[in-house]
Amino acid sequence: MNNIIWEYSITRFNYLGLFLMKGKTSCNVSATESKKRSPARKKDINKRLLSLFFIFEREREMGASVSVPERSVHQFTVKDSSGKDVNLSIYQGKVLLLVNVASKCGFTESNYTQLTELYRKYKDQGFEILAFPCNQFLYQEPGTSQEAHEFACTRFQAEYPVFQKVRVNGQNAAPLYKFLKASKPTFLGSRIKWNFTKFLVSKDGIVIDRYGTMATPLSIEVCIHSLPIQIVLSYTIICDVGFMFCG
Structure with a gap:
């Protein structure tokens, strides 16, 4: 079950990366829009971004090369x-x-x-x-x-x-x-x-x-x-x- 949840999480993260690359969502926020955000909202956004960072780092760690004896x-x-x-x-x-x-x-x-x-x-x-x-x-x-x-x-x-x-x-x-x-x-x-x-x-x-x-x-x-x-x-x-x- 943990493997299934993990693979699903990675898939969602991958889709988010593609979503951002295609310009569907912008990370550029104007100063006016930024001021409108409440401290709680900003904290939530930062928490989500930090979570994504840890997902990315975990995926890098799990995807690290494994040494194998075969050469061909x-x-x-x-x-x-x-x-x-x-x-x-x-x-x-x-x-x-x-x-x-x-x-x-x-x-x-x-x-x-x-x-x-x-x-x-x-x-x-x-x-x-x-x-x-x-x-x-x-x-x-x-x-x-x-x-x-x-x-x-x-x-x-x-x-x-x-x-x-x-x-x-x-x-x-x-x-x-x-x-x-x-x-x-x-x-x-x-x-x-x-x-x-x-x-x-x-x-x-x-x-x-x-x-x-x-x-x-x-x-x-x-x-x-x-x-x-x-x-x-x-x-x-x-x-x-x-x-x-x-x-």
């Missing part, structure tokens, strides 16, 4: 949607894009559509997408692993593998995601902030870059295309700003 994605074994083991070493020599997906998210349509387009364009050039359904963000992947797989394949003609549902945050996070987050934390910590966070992995299984929800699959196409030539290329400069831009 290829060292992990995951389960497919039917529960069978899949050793990721079978993807050696391929550029990978790992994504935590959800079927009932506001970003589902755009991300799944572009993932399909991206995969069809580069699948014959040593590129693979690995999708991991996750229900940790406002319960937006409520069905079974097989239902998530069927949704992606039926509605969006996904030809890439959709694996068993996983947790990406917390003590029970999948070992693979602990490794991904430790390899590429953000300035807000390593915690995954929302659905459709993407990790770009080299042919050697090394995590090259991390992209938040707002970075669409097609926006990182240039990085994927150039990876076989220049592995160290980093394309996304827009990440790490608020919960949507910071995976």
Whole structure:
């Protein structure tokens, strides 16, 4: 129950950050408006801001990178949607894009559509997408692993593998995601902030870059295309700003 309450609190805080960034609420108050506020009202506002600060600091602390012994994605074994083991070493020599997906998210349509387009364009050039359904963000992947797989394949003609549902945050996070987050934390910590966070992995299984929800699959196409030539290329400069831009 505590984990559920905590995840809900973080989600609300993330939404507030996005709300402020979009200019829906202004922190700039005129001198006249400020004088109208009672001392009790000002105290309440300061208390709320302080609470948000502590939530932010706690999220940074909980999202801190965890040391993991593995050095490559290829060292992990995951389960497919039917529960069978899949050793990721079978993807050696391929550029990978790992994504935590959800079927009932506001970003589902755009991300799944572009993932399909991206995969069809580069699948014959040593590129693979690995999708991991996750229900940790406002319960937006409520069905079974097989239902998530069927949704992606039926509605969006996904030809890439959709694996068993996983947790990406917390003590029970999948070992693979602990490794991904430790390899590429953000300035807000390593915690995954929302659905459709993407990790770009080299042919050697090394995590090259991390992209938040707002970075669409097609926006990182240039990085994927150039990876076989220049592995160290980093394309996304827009990440790490608020919960949507910071995976």
